Amino acid sequence: MTTHQTDPGIRAQREAETVTPAPASLFTAERSAEIVTDSFARTPDPRLRAILGSLVHHLHAFAKDVDLTVDEWAAGIRFLTETGHTCDDSRQEFIMLSDVLGLSMLVETLARPAHGRLTESTVEGPFHMVDSPPRALGDTIDEAAAGGEPCLVTGRVTDADGIPVAGAHVDVWQADADGFYDVQRPGEVPDRNLRGLFTADEDGRFRFRTIVPRHYPIPTDGPVGGLLRATGRHSYRAAHIHVAVTSPATRTLTTHxxxxxxxxxxxxxxxxxxxxxxxxxxxxxxxxxxxxxxLPNPFRHVDFPVTVERDG
Amino acid sequence: MTTHQTDPGIRAQREAETVTPAPASLFTAERSAEIVTDSFARTPDPRLRAILGSLVHHLHAFAKDVDLTVDEWAAGIRFLTETGHTCDDSRQEFIMLSDVLGLSMLVETLARPAHGRLTESTVEGPFHMVDSPPRALGDTIDEAAAGGEPCLVTGRVTDADGIPVAGAHVDVWQADADGFYDVQRPGEVPDRNLRGLFTADEDGRFRFRTIVPRHYPIPTDGPVGGLLRATGRHSYRAAHIHVAVTSPATRTLTTHxxxxxxxxxxxxxxxxxxxxxxxxxxxxxxxxxxxxxxLPNPFRHVDFPVTVERDG
Structure with a gap:
C-alpha cells in the first residue's frame, strides 16, 4: 500500500465515486452465493456476469461441502500469495497450478472437442513465454548441440478435407536431452534454443532438425511442487515437442x-x-x-501430419 | 526460474525422486474431474484429499458450466498473477478478493454459526497485518489526534451464561476519520495508530477512548478494484471498529x-x-x-457487550 492513497486528489476522487448501493445483503451461510451473485447483477458485460455467477456458486458450494475452516482458508490464501510471488518473466506458477489441477487440459479440450479427422489439442504449458525465432525449413532448432539423439521431424498441415494449408506457421518448442527448457538455463544455452517458427511450403509441408526431447519434472521448487509432494504425486511430464499451428484461414491448434x-x-x-x-x-x-x-547416421525420424480446422 | 534448477545436485535429486505413477489418465472432458481426483488418491492426509477432491470437482464443473474459453482462462491467470504481485507486507489482495467474493464471510459464518446468545462474528479483513500495542484500560488508541469525533467505547466480555471472562484480551483496530488505516498512511501517523490490545478486568469489563471511524473504500488501485469497477460494484465498507476477543478459556471471536x-x-x-x-x-x-x-464535551459513547463461547 502506498501513501498516494491519501493524496488529496485520490481522496477527492474517492468522495466523487458514483456509489450505487448493492441490494440489501445481510449475510447468511444459506443464502451466501445468492447474495454475492446479486451484488454482480449490474455487471455491464453479460458474459462476465455469467462467469462470476457460476464462479461464486461453485466457490461457495466448495466451502460448504468441505465445511472449510478459517485456518484452512488462511492456508489457501498463503498458498495463492506464494504462487503469485513465484511468478516472474520466466516462470508462470499459476499456469502450472492450473495444469496440475487438470483445468488447463479441460479448457483446451472444451475449446477443441475431439473430431475424427482433426488433430487433437493439448495444453500450451508454462514455457511458451518467449517468441520462437523464425527459421528456414530444414534448419535445426538445437543451437546448443550439447548432446541428445539427433532427430528429423517432418509433417504436413492439411484441413479436414486433406487440402494443404500453404504457408501455415508451425511454432515448435521443447526441452533438451536433460529435460530443461532454454529459459531454465539462462546463460548456459543460446537464447531461444530448441524453439523455432517455421513456415510450411505450398504443399503444407514442414521439416526441421532437433534432438529427441527427454521426459522432465515441472519445476518443484515453488508452491505447486509443495502441493505435489503433499499429495504423493510425481512431477514428471512424458517427453514431447510442443507444436502450435496457425494460419489466417484456420483455427489455431495447440498440441504436443x-x-x-x-x-x-x-x-x-x-x-x-x-x-x-x-x-x-x-x-x-x-x-x-x-x-x-x-544429420549424423543413425538418426531418429518422426512424421507428424497435422489436420486443422478451417475457419467459418 | 533460477539457474539453480540446473545445479548438478538438484539434477541428481530430480533423478532420484521416487516416482509413483498415477493411475492411467487419458483425458476426456466428461471424466476430467474424476481423472484429476484419482491423481490425488494417495494423499496421506485424508482431510487434504477431501478438500482437493471437492475443489477439483467444483473447479471443473465451473469451467464446464460456462464453457470457459482459452482466452477467458488466460485472463483469469493474468488476474491471479497480478493479485499475487499486489500482495506485500502491508497489503493482502487475495484476502480482499476473498472478501469481495463473500468467501471470507462464508468461512467465518460456517466456523461460528449464529447462536442466540453469542455475539455474531464477521470477517477479519486485510488490515490486521500488524500486532496491536498493549494499552491500559481507558487509554486512547488515537495517538494521531488529527481530528474526528471523540468517542468512548465500553463493553464487557461474558460467556453464554453471563459469567464474566476475566482478563480476556480485546484487540481493536479501526480506520480514522478520513477512512484510512495506519498502514495506509506510513510516515503520516504514529505507527500502530488506532490499534490497541486491552485486557479486560476481573469483571470482564473493558473501555477505551478513540474517534468515530468513517466508512471507507477498500483499496481500489489493484486487480480487486478493477473487478469492482468492471462489475459496477462500489468499494465501500460501512463504518466499523474491528474487535477480536481471545482468552485461554474461550473460542476466539472475530467481529466488528x-x-x-x-x-x-x-x-x-x-x-x-x-x-x-x-x-x-x-x-x-x-x-x-x-x-x-x-474526553472533550460532548462526546459519543457506544457500549458493546460481547458474549463468547467457552471451550469444551
Whole structure:
C-alpha cells in the first residue's frame, strides 16, 4: 500500500465515486452465493456476469461441502500469495497450478472437442513465454548441440478435407536431452534454443532438425511442487515437442507430439497425453538420407501430419 | 526460474525422486474431474484429499458450466498473477478478493454459526497485518489526534451464561476519520495508530477512548478494484471498529462493531454486516462525565457487550 492513497486528489476522487448501493445483503451461510451473485447483477458485460455467477456458486458450494475452516482458508490464501510471488518473466506458477489441477487440459479440450479427422489439442504449458525465432525449413532448432539423439521431424498441415494449408506457421518448442527448457538455463544455452517458427511450403509441408526431447519434472521448487509432494504425486511430464499451428484461414491448434515409449505417458503430471498424439520416433540407419538432411547416421525420424480446422 | 534448477545436485535429486505413477489418465472432458481426483488418491492426509477432491470437482464443473474459453482462462491467470504481485507486507489482495467474493464471510459464518446468545462474528479483513500495542484500560488508541469525533467505547466480555471472562484480551483496530488505516498512511501517523490490545478486568469489563471511524473504500488501485469497477460494484465498507476477543478459556471471536447510521450498512463491499453488530454511537453532553474519561464535551459513547463461547 502506498501513501498516494491519501493524496488529496485520490481522496477527492474517492468522495466523487458514483456509489450505487448493492441490494440489501445481510449475510447468511444459506443464502451466501445468492447474495454475492446479486451484488454482480449490474455487471455491464453479460458474459462476465455469467462467469462470476457460476464462479461464486461453485466457490461457495466448495466451502460448504468441505465445511472449510478459517485456518484452512488462511492456508489457501498463503498458498495463492506464494504462487503469485513465484511468478516472474520466466516462470508462470499459476499456469502450472492450473495444469496440475487438470483445468488447463479441460479448457483446451472444451475449446477443441475431439473430431475424427482433426488433430487433437493439448495444453500450451508454462514455457511458451518467449517468441520462437523464425527459421528456414530444414534448419535445426538445437543451437546448443550439447548432446541428445539427433532427430528429423517432418509433417504436413492439411484441413479436414486433406487440402494443404500453404504457408501455415508451425511454432515448435521443447526441452533438451536433460529435460530443461532454454529459459531454465539462462546463460548456459543460446537464447531461444530448441524453439523455432517455421513456415510450411505450398504443399503444407514442414521439416526441421532437433534432438529427441527427454521426459522432465515441472519445476518443484515453488508452491505447486509443495502441493505435489503433499499429495504423493510425481512431477514428471512424458517427453514431447510442443507444436502450435496457425494460419489466417484456420483455427489455431495447440498440441504436443509425444515420444512413444517415454516414461509417464500414462501418468503425465498435467494430464496432457492423448493417445492420438503419441508417435514413434523411429531409428533410421541410412547414411545417404542422413547426409541429405545434414544429420549424423543413425538418426531418429518422426512424421507428424497435422489436420486443422478451417475457419467459418 | 533460477539457474539453480540446473545445479548438478538438484539434477541428481530430480533423478532420484521416487516416482509413483498415477493411475492411467487419458483425458476426456466428461471424466476430467474424476481423472484429476484419482491423481490425488494417495494423499496421506485424508482431510487434504477431501478438500482437493471437492475443489477439483467444483473447479471443473465451473469451467464446464460456462464453457470457459482459452482466452477467458488466460485472463483469469493474468488476474491471479497480478493479485499475487499486489500482495506485500502491508497489503493482502487475495484476502480482499476473498472478501469481495463473500468467501471470507462464508468461512467465518460456517466456523461460528449464529447462536442466540453469542455475539455474531464477521470477517477479519486485510488490515490486521500488524500486532496491536498493549494499552491500559481507558487509554486512547488515537495517538494521531488529527481530528474526528471523540468517542468512548465500553463493553464487557461474558460467556453464554453471563459469567464474566476475566482478563480476556480485546484487540481493536479501526480506520480514522478520513477512512484510512495506519498502514495506509506510513510516515503520516504514529505507527500502530488506532490499534490497541486491552485486557479486560476481573469483571470482564473493558473501555477505551478513540474517534468515530468513517466508512471507507477498500483499496481500489489493484486487480480487486478493477473487478469492482468492471462489475459496477462500489468499494465501500460501512463504518466499523474491528474487535477480536481471545482468552485461554474461550473460542476466539472475530467481529466488528458497526456505527449505526453509517452509509453502506446495506451494501457493505465485503458482505460483513450483521444486524446484531450495528450499535448506536450516542452523543453524550455531560461535562463531568467527559472530564472523568479525559474526553472533550460532548462526546459519543457506544457500549458493546460481547458474549463468547467457552471451550469444551
Amino acid at each position: 507430439l509425444f515420444v512413444a515409449g517415454s516414461p509417464y505417458l500414462d501418468s503425465d503430471a498435467v494430464f496432457g497425453v492423448k493417445e492420438s498424439l503419441v508417435r514413434d520416433f523411429a531409428v533410421v540407419d541410412d547414411p545417404e538420407r542422413a547426409a541429405a538432411h545434414g | 462493531l458497526f456505527v449505526a447510521g453509517s452509509p453502506y450498512l446495506d451494501s457493505d463491499a465485503v458482505f460483513g454486516v450483521k444486524e446484531s453488530l450495528v450499535r448506536d454511537f450516542a452523543v453524550v453532553d455531560d461535562p463531568e462525565r467527559a472530564a472523568a474519561h479525559g
